[in-house]
Amino acid sequence: DTTFELCPGVKKAVDLCAAPGSWSQVLSRKLRYDYDVKIVAVDLQAMAPLPGVIQLQGDITEISTARKIINHFEGEKADLVVCDGAPDVTGLHDIDEYIQAELLLSALNITTHILKDGGTYVAKIFRGKDTTLLYAQLKLFFKHVVVAKPRSSRNSSIESFVVCQVYSPPEGYKPFMYTGSLDRLRDAAEEPNRTLVPFVVCGDLAGFDSDRTYPLELDDKKEYEFCGPVQPPIDPPYKTAGGMKKKGELAKPGRETGSSEQEAIAGFSGISLQ
Numbered sequence: 623d624t625t626f627e628l629c630p631g632v633k634k635a636v637d638l639c640a641a642p643g644s645w646s647q648v649l650s651r652k653l654r655y656d657y658d659v660k661i662v663a664v665d666l667q668a669m670a671p672l673p674g675v676i677q678l679q680g681d682i683t684e685i686s687t688a689r690k691i692i693n694h695f696e697g698e699k700a701d702l703v704v705c706d707g708a709p710d711v712t713g714l715h716d717i718d719e720y721i722q723a724e725l726l727l728s729a730l731n732i733t734t735h736i737l738k739d740g741g742t743y744v745a746k747i748f749r750g751k752d753t754t755l756l757y758a759q760l761k762l763f764f765k766h767v768v769v770a771k772p773r774s775s776r777n778s779s780i781e782s783f784v785v786c787q788v789y790s791p792p793e794g795y796k797p798f799m800y801t802g803s804l805d806r807l808r809d810a811a812e813e814p815n816r817t818l819v820p821f822v823v824c825g826d827l828a829g830f831d832s833d834r835t836y837p838l839e840l841d842d843k844k845e846y847e848f849c850g851p852v853q854p855p856i857d858p859p860y861k862t863a864g865g866m867k868k869k870g871e872l873a874k875p876g877r878e879t880g881s882s883e884q885e886a887i888a889g890f891s892g893i894s895l896q
Contacts, residue, residue: 625770625824626785628742629653632701634660636691636736638682638729638745639707641665642855643672649704650674662694670853683728685799688735699738705729705745708781710860715780719750726756726784734763734797743786750780760784763791772824 629652637646640663653659654674662676663669664687669677676694680687692699707729709721726745733743743764747756753769760767764786771782791797838846858864866872 626768626787628702628744628785633658634695634698634700635662635702635704636700637661637663637675638703638705638732639665639725640677641667641669642851642853643669643675644852645704645706646672646675647852649702660695662691662700664691667858668856670856682732683799685735688732691736699741700736701738701741703729703733703737703741703743705743708746708748715748715750719748719752719780722746722748723750723752723756727759730760730763731797731799734791734795735799737789739789739791741789743784743789745784745786747782747784748780749782756784760786764789770824 629649632653633656635649635653637643637649640646643663646661646663646669649661650672653661659674660676661674662678663672664678664680664682666679666681668679671677678687678690678694680690705726707725709718709725711718726747729745730743737743747753747769749769757767757769765788766786768785769782770785775781863872
């Protein structure tokens with residue numbers, strides 16, 4: 623927000639894939655000073671209540687979810703849409719980047735239904751071979767598109783964020799819920815021209831480096847006090863597997879796995895056994 627001035631003038635904001643609610647909390651702190659502001663947080667998972675935030679449990683790939691958001695805004699559209707959603711990472715960058723791109727397109731789909739002309743869209747991406755394709759697609763809908771890397775994001779991480787400003791869809795464009803694949807879009811498109819995607823490093827470069835480890839001695843010699851997460855996930859899909867891992871009950875090499883272990887491993891990986 624310091625670099626791009628995203629919040630000034632925002633009256634209606636939407637946080638997609640919001641659980642456990644960190645971005646909604648930031649929006650609430652920045653915007654609640656104005657009683658006319660409305661913030662809607664959307665996620666498939668349940669969230670703990672946040673002051674000044676309307677929670678909507680729903681699927682961002684469903685048109686009914688878009689209509690519910692518009693209803694909360696009394697028929698008007700949002701000034702700002704943000705999406706910090708990401709799949710459970712596998713550690714395989716190609717797979718993680720592909721799944722994240724699919725999620726980004728789903729978020730963009732619903733954004734075209736709920737964002738007003740001139741609005742702003744911010745979403746997480748994993749930089750990879752499809753970054754230029756995503757950039758080209760976003761440029762069709764926004765006048766200004768930049769890939770930004772916050773100081774709080776580790777340099778070793780492929781995580782970045784697209785900051786898309788001044789929403790201006792093509793003339794005659796009618797929003798629809800496309801649920802296809804990024805591969806199909808790539809195959810259907812003509813060979814793209816070489817594109818340089820603008821990349822911005824945000825934050826104070828003299829501040830803490832998220833890839834380094836610092837001593838716990840504070841400048842004023844106060845004792846360091848650990849602060850846990852404000853609100854961890856309430857019922858994450860990996861809850862069963864995480865509990866079994868702590869107890870050492872997950873499958874180990876050379877030992878057969880039971881049905882409960884198979885279900886837990888599948889849940890940890892986000893895979894359905896059905």
